[in-house]
Structures are given as structure tokens and as C-alpha cells.
């Protein structure tokens with residue numbers, strides 16, 4: 001950035017701070033000593049979304065956020081988590097480095113994250129995105145979730161903080177009907 005007063009090509013940074021989604025730098029011209037401010041902002045290349053009917057439209061974070069908000073409405077989630085989710089997904093999309101991405105890829109990213117965040121939000125989003133044909137398809141999805149919830153909660157709630165080798169021992173001693181062992 002050339003000095004706006006004398007046009008000199010070099011300046012030193014005397015202060016820099018993050019503002020919103022960019023960095024504000026206070027600079028001093030190495031030639032005339034004038035001070036000026038620059039803002040640096042990441043400018044991602046445009047990303048297009050290919051919709052189901054093959055139409056393309058520019059990726060819109062607000063649209064993504066609106067969909068997430070709707071799915072997470074009135075759920076007991078930490079403040080700011082929905083925005084963070086949108087940020088994460090947006091960042092991942094740009095990291096892919098593609099010019100075009102299908103809505104299916106974005107949908108899957110959302111589903112994956114909602115699944116580990118909140119099952120009700122997940123089902124809400126899935127019911128719109130997957131367009132469950134009937135209640136059976138919806139029930140199948142819910143059954144899968146319930147299944148994963150049960151298998152995920154069993155080991156931690158029943159056998160807290162035991163290393164794997166102890167787990168085997170414990171199971172054996174339980175089977176033999178002995179006492180829990182010394183620990």
C-alpha cells in the first residue's frame with residue numbers, strides 16, 4: 001500500500017488489531033512520516049452452489065444460517081453456536097477450493113454437524129433436506145439415531161474411566177459373580 005500523501009511504497013505498522021472479519025493496521029510512511037490506516041479483509045473467490053435442478057447460484061452464508069436457525073429454533077443450545085456452525089461450514093467449503101459445490105455436499109456437512117450437536121435439530125433439518133417420503137423413512141432415521149445414542153451412552157455411564165484392559169477383567173469377574181476387584 002503506497003502512502004496516500006507522498007506515494008512512497010513502504011510503511012511500518014505501528015498498531016494492528018482485529019476488527020470484525022478483518023485486520024485494521026495503523027501505518028506510518030517511511031518517507032514522509034504521515035500516518036494512515038489500512039483494512040485487510042479476506043476476500044474469498046466466489047463459490048457457486050449447484051442446486052438439484054442444475055441451476056447455479058452464488059453461495060449465500062445468510063441462507064445457510066437461516067436454515068440452521070430454523071432447525072435449531074428453541075433448542076437448548078449455547079448462544080452463538082449456530083453462527084459458529086455456519087462459519088465452520090463456510091470455511092470448510094472454501095477450503096475445498098472448488099468453484100462449484102452441489103447443495104448435496106453442503107447438506108451433508110450440515111447433517112453431520114447437527115447430528116453430533118442436537119438430534120431434534122438434526123431431524124428437523126433432515127426432514128426438509130432429505131424430504132422423507134413418508135413417516136416410515138422418518139422413523140428409520142430416528143431409530144438409527146436412538147440406536148447410536150444408546151450405544152454411545154452405555155460404556156461411559158456403566159464403566160467410567162476404566163482403561164480397556166481393566167474392562168475385560170471386570171467383565172470376566174462380573175460373569176463369575178465375584179466382587180469388583182481392588183481399585
Ligand SMILES: [Zn+2]
Pocket residue numbers: 003004005006007008029030031032033034
Ligand atoms: Zn509518505
